[in-house]
Amino acid sequence: MSLTEAETVFAGVHEAGVNDLFNAFFTARPRFLTYATPALVPPASPFTSVPAIAFPGIPGGIEYRIRFEIPTVDFAPDSSGGSSPLPVGPGQLNIRTKVTITVGCYRYFDDTDKDRQGIVTPISTTLEVWARGKPTVTYFSPGNGEMGFSLDEVEIVDITPDSLESVVECILRMVLQAVIRNVRLPFNTLTAGAFSLALVRGPEIEDDQVKIYGNA
Amino acid sequence: MDTLDSRSLRYIDCFAQKFATPGHVHYRISTLAGACLPIGDEGEFTIDVKARAEKSGESQQHDVQVRREGNKFVADPPHLEIHAGDMVLWNTPDPGVTGYVVVGRGSGGKFDSSALNSDAVFTHAFGTPGEYEWVDANKGKISGVIHVRSLDPKDKEQCQKWLATLEQGSLITIEGDSVRPEKIEILTGQTVFWAVQKAPGISITDSRLVVK
Amino acid sequence: MPDIIAAADETAASNLIHAAETTLGTISKSGSGNLGPFTVSWNASASFSGGMIDLIAPNVVRIANCQLNYSLGLTFSFDLSSILPDFCLPQVCIPIPFDGKLCTPKICINWPTITIPVSHSGVINFDADFSLNVHLSGTDWLIDIVVVGIPFLQFGPAAAAILAAIGVTASLALLAIPFIGPFLAGAVVAITAVIGIAGVTGLLGPILTPFVSGLTFTVYKQPKLFQVLPPALPDPAVNINLDAITAVVASSNEDELVISVDISA
Numbered sequence: 001m002s003l004t005e006a007e008t009v010f011a012g013v014h015e016a017g018v019n020d021l022f023n024a025f026f027t028a029r030p031r032f033l034t035y036a037t038p039a040l041v042p043p044a045s046p047f048t049s050v051p052a053i054a055f056p057g058i059p060g061g062i063e064y065r066i067r068f069e070i071p072t073v074d075f076a077p078d079s080s081g082g083s084s085p086l087p088v089g090p091g092q093l094n095i096r097t098k099v100t101i102t103v104g105c106y107r108y109f110d111d112t113d114k115d116r117q118g119i120v121t122p123i124s125t126t127l128e129v130w131a132r133g134k135p136t137v138t139y140f141s142p143g144n145g146e147m148g149f150s151l152d153e154v155e156i157v158d159i160t161p162d163s164l165e166s167v168v169e170c171i172l173r174m175v176l177q178a179v180i181r182n183v184r185l186p187f188n189t190l191t192a193g194a195f196s197l198a199l200v201r202g203p204e205i206e207d208d209q210v211k212i213y214g215n216a
Numbered sequence: 217m218d219t220l221d222s223r224s225l226r227y228i229d230c231f232a233q234k235f236a237t238p239g240h241v242h243y244r245i246s247t248l249a250g251a252c253l254p255i256g257d258e259g260e261f262t263i264d265v266k267a268r269a270e271k272s273g274e275s276q277q278h279d280v281q282v283r284r285e286g287n288k289f290v291a292d293p294p295h296l297e298i299h300a301g302d303m304v305l306w307n308t309p310d311p312g313v314t315g316y317v318v319v320g321r322g323s324g325g326k327f328d329s330s331a332l333n334s335d336a337v338f339t340h341a342f343g344t345p346g347e348y349e350w351v352d353a354n355k356g357k358i359s360g361v362i363h364v365r366s367l368d369p370k371d372k373e374q375c376q377k378w379l380a381t382l383e384q385g386s387l388i389t390i391e392g393d394s395v396r397p398e399k400i401e402i403l404t405g406q407t408v409f410w411a412v413q414k415a416p417g418i419s420i421t422d423s424r425l426v427v428k
Numbered sequence: 429m430p431d432i433i434a435a436a437d438e439t440a441a442s443n444l445i446h447a448a449e450t451t452l453g454t455i456s457k458s459g460s461g462n463l464g465p466f467t468v469s470w471n472a473s474a475s476f477s478g479g480m481i482d483l484i485a486p487n488v489v490r491i492a493n494c495q496l497n498y499s500l501g502l503t504f505s506f507d508l509s510s511i512l513p514d515f516c517l518p519q520v521c522i523p524i525p526f527d528g529k530l531c532t533p534k535i536c537i538n539w540p541t542i543t544i545p546v547s548h549s550g551v552i553n554f555d556a557d558f559s560l561n562v563h564l565s566g567t568d569w570l571i572d573i574v575v576v577g578i579p580f581l582q583f584g585p586a587a588a589a590i591l592a593a594i595g596v597t598a599s600l601a602l603l604a605i606p607f608i609g610p611f612l613a614g615a616v617v618a619i620t621a622v623i624g625i626a627g628v629t630g631l632l633g634p635i636l637t638p639f640v641s642g643l644t645f646t647v648y649k650q651p652k653l654f655q656v657l658p659p660a661l662p663d664p665a666v667n668i669n670l671d672a673i674t675a676v677v678a679s680s681n682e683d684e685l686v687i688s689v690d691i692s693a
Contacts, residue, residue, distance in 0.1 A: 028667070227538070
């Protein structure tokens with residue numbers, strides 16, 4: 001069976017290639033891996049600034065930092081060797097990463113102190129995150145479009161009780177989806193610049209690849 | 217079109233002058249630019265005109281060839297001995313010799329191929345068909361028209377007829393302001409003779425070459 | 429398995445190759461040569477277009493009826509004395525009023541060397557096989573298709589047209605030569621006969637064949653450092669390295685041009 005099948009052009013990117021692309025993206029733009037209030041970021045470290053969580057009685061609000069490692073992707077069929085808590089089915093992908101959540105824990109020197117002075121101590125935890133989703137496409141004009149990714153579910157292993165796990169999973173699904181939304185792969189990249197591609201079919205996931213079909 | 221201009225002679229032109237008076241003449245061959253310079257005794261070429269004895273026979277024609285040597289025009293032969301009443305004809309066989317003027321003076325007479333006066337002849341062989349209006353570029357009033365018709369022989373007989381016509385010349389006589397005939401028609405390859413009996417120094421020049 | 433695979437069937441490959449023909453643009457050359465007893469200087473320009481594409485595994489692209497669009501400017505120098513007979517006007521004698529008779533000398537006509545320009549444009553169709561060649565040129569990856577051997581060019585119709593154009597142009601140029609009238613028709617015939625179609629064909633070969641000898645079309649050109657996303661303030665560009673590229677013609681239920689690329693961050 002030909003690669004182009006019923007269309008005239010085909011482009012397929014292997015999961016190893018997508019991981020190289022993820023690596024290139026987040027290495028060039030590391031601020032998309034770290035979201036923090038400025039007080040919790042070391043000098044000269046790239047990050048995306050977020051406001052502290054305002055709360056009455058907490059001076060300056062709750063400081064925090066969320067930092068991801070560069071995600072890796074696995075296209076169907078499952079290559080995790082059974083370790084994925086969200087194994088991929090046909091047309092699906094896994095995204096795996098680690099997230100370090102840091103909170104600026106504020107403690108007053110003296111609860112009776114009318115000046116309410118205190119100290120912020122960062123405390124962190126690192127969680128392994130699995131997500132399952134699918135590719136998306138944004139089409140601008142014939143031959144001009146981008147591929148992205150959307151996440152349907154997130155699984156974090158070993159948090160109890162289950163209700164806490166659900167809350168954290170929901171928060172991380174929203175945050176990770178926002179992070180991954182920044183990663184856009186133009187059709188020109190998927191073809192390595194060989195030809196323009198007016199999309200007719202795809203993106204489809206199979207054989208550890210994401211595939212698109214169209215006309216030149 | 218042909219270049220018809222007695223002020224600038226080429227290999228298809230001839231200039232002839234009759235020498236009626238015994239004497240000595242110096243002359244020079246140059247371009248028209250040098251024609252205005254006086255001819256002194258140091259003129260390069262000479263003609264000795266001897267008196268004609270009563271029984272010496274008809275007047276003769278003497279031919280002088282004009283050639284180039286380096287930057288100069290030369291006459292061959294450079295020195296002539298003729299008798300009064302003889303004609304001298306200047307011509308060049310060399311297509312590379314162009315734009316020359318013959319100017320001379322002395323006790324035997326004066327002449328200028330760019331300003332024809334008395335007993336002078338200018339000839340031109342026409343090689344290109346067309347209508348040629350000729351005028352005096354020296355601001356005289358005379359003019360005429362030569363209509364040159366092409367003949368493309370279709371067969372050998374026609375070719376022979378055309379070749380025979382080439383031996384026939386046409387004559388235009390100029391005396392003062394009189395030009396006879398004013399219009400003539402010839403075939404390509406034929407020669408026209410302008411015989412200037414008396415004139416104040418005229419040229420025979422294609423009107424398109426005259427700056428107005 | 430390669431990181432990226434891009435494949436084009438014969439329809440898409442045709443588009444690629446026709447675009448490559450356009451990108452090659454117009455090539456110009458000039459030179460000089462001989463055509464019979466005449467000298468010729470020439471300038472020529474050529475471009476390529478069209479053709480039916482057939483992909484043949486493992487690495488051949490066959491183009492049938494590729495069009496070589498050419499434009500020629502030829503300048504011929506003819507020494508007319510080599511064509512026209514020696515000809516002299518006879519001596520002409522006529523009586524003149526002030527002297528018995530005057531005779532002009534025989535005047536032998538000098539046939540000059542004339543220079544005539546001839547222009548001709550046309551199209552020659554040819555068939556050729558090309559082989560795929562992937563290589564780095566400086567910092568760019570190129571996939572070229574390079575002609576195999578020297579394609580055969582049929583010059584017959586072009587030669588006939590050029591010979592006719594020479595005849596017409598020579599005829600116009602000769603009209604201006606004094607005294608040529610009776611010899612004109614014969615001169616034109618003589619010029620075209622001396623040159624002949626074989627002569628023009630022999631001239632066209634060295635002029636046009638170099639355009640197709642070594643003919644190369646570039647169907648892929650990308651920098652080794654490939655830009656995925658352009659800079660978007662405050663973020664810099666995102667680039668990847670194209671580490672290795674291969675190109676083959678794969679044959680299954682249809683023939684395809686398959687480009688495989690390995691990348692790294």
